[in-house]
Amino acid sequence: MASIIDSHYVDREVIGFVEPVVIVKSIRTKQLFEARIDSGATRCSIDESVVKKMGLGPIDESESVVINANGRVKRKTIELTFILAGKTITDSFTIADRSRLRYPVLIGRNALRHGFLIDPNKRARTIPKDQTKLKGFSNKNKSKGSEK
Numbered sequence: 001m002a003s004i005i006d007s008h009y010v011d012r013e014v015i016g017f018v019e020p021v022v023i024v025k026s027i028r029t030k031q032l033f034e035a036r037i038d039s040g041a042t043r044c045s046i047d048e049s050v051v052k053k054m055g056l057g058p059i060d061e062s063e064s065v066v067i068n069a070n071g072r073v074k075r076k077t078i079e080l081t082f083i084l085a086g087k088t089i090t091d092s093f094t095i096a097d098r099s100r101l102r103y104p105v106l107i108g109r110n111a112l113r114h115g116f117l118i119d120p121n122k123r124a125r126t127i128p129k130d131q132t133k134l135k136g137f138s139n140k141n142k143s144k145g146s147e148k
Contacts, residue, residue: 012115013086013115013116014116014119015084015085015117016123017036017122020032021033022082022083023046023080023081023082023105024082024083025054031050033103034103034105035103035105035106036101036102036105036106036107037107038106039109041106043066043109043110044092044094044106044111045066045075045096046093046095046098047096048095048096049099057078059077059078060077060078062076062077064077076094076095077092077093078092078093080093082105082111087115087116089114091110092110
């Protein structure tokens, strides 16, 4: 029985509550962010200012209903490619005003299903200094506010 359970976790990447994420617009346009990992969130979310600054799109004009602490909220969605823990993933994000939150990117269950396990004791990965100097990467995004 233990071998069946163990085999289920073999290809899973263990991540913490905060992880570096690279949002990819194109091969040459990428930006590095700290992201909040939230297994309670159904879908990933990204700050509307990031979408505008990076020129991401196209934005899906249909709206998705999100239930949060403020009740039901309608949000536009966007499909993005991003890199988390070395895995390149394309999935759906809701676009929200996250300017008052500490992290401009939130990774929800839709992305976590791509082979991740969350360890609450795991500290955030350190981003090698030389990685931020790679062509097309920018680490200028300093967000403010707080988030769990």
